[in-house]
Amino acid sequence: QKEVEQDPGPLSVPEGAIVSLNCTYSNSAFQYFMWYRQYSRKGPELLMYTYSSGNKEDGRFTAQVDKSSKYISLFIRDSQPSDSATYLCATGNTDKLIFGTGTRLQVFP
C-alpha cells in the first residue's frame, strides 16, 4: 500500500463547477499537508499548505484535513479553464515529504 493514495483522474468539469480532489494517507505521524499545482510541461508549485486538521481557505480554494480519517481534500469553487492542471497532494513530517500521483483536472468552457 502506498503511503499516499490519490486518484489520477482525469477529471473533466464544466466552467463554474465545484471541484473536489482527495487523497488518503497511511501514517498518522504526518503533520504537514500541501497541495501543489502543476501545469503542463512545468514544475509543481505550492498552492495550499496546512499543518492542522480543519479547513484553510484562500480565494476560490479550500484545503481540508481530517487527521482522524487520514483524509485530505482540496475544493475549488467557481472553477475556471485556467485551473486545468494536475493537482498533487503531499504530506509528511520533518523527515520526509511524500507526494501523491496527482489528479489531472480539465475545466472546459
Place this chain on the structure above:
Amino acid sequence: GAGVSQSPSNKVTEKGKDVELRCDPISGHTALYWYRQSLGQGLEFLIYFQGNSAPDKSGLPSDRFSAERTGGSVSTLTIQRTQQEDSAVYLCASTPGWSSGGAGETQYFGPGTRLLVL
C-alpha cells in the same frame, strides 16, 4: 529573483549511454531535492542534499544513479547505462533548508528535464 533552473529541458539518448542532468537551485537555498516523475507514478523521491551533511540517497533506484552537489549550489544527476525504463521527467526542487527533511517548507521546483531513452 531567479527560480530553480534545469538543463537540458529535453534529452533523447540511446539505451546504454550515460546522461547528466543539471540543476541550479535558488540562490541561498541550502536544501536540494531530485525527483522522478513518470506517467501515473507521481513524484518519486530520488536524493536530498542539505548543506554540508551527507546526502539522503535512499530514493535512488539503482547504482546506475548518482548525484553530486558542488559548492553547496549546483547539482548534477548522472544516470549511467541508461535503460528505457529511465524515461521520465526529472525534477529538481530547492528549499531554504531550515527544516530537516524539508517537509515543513515550500519546495520550489524547476521545470524539469524530459528524458527519453530509445
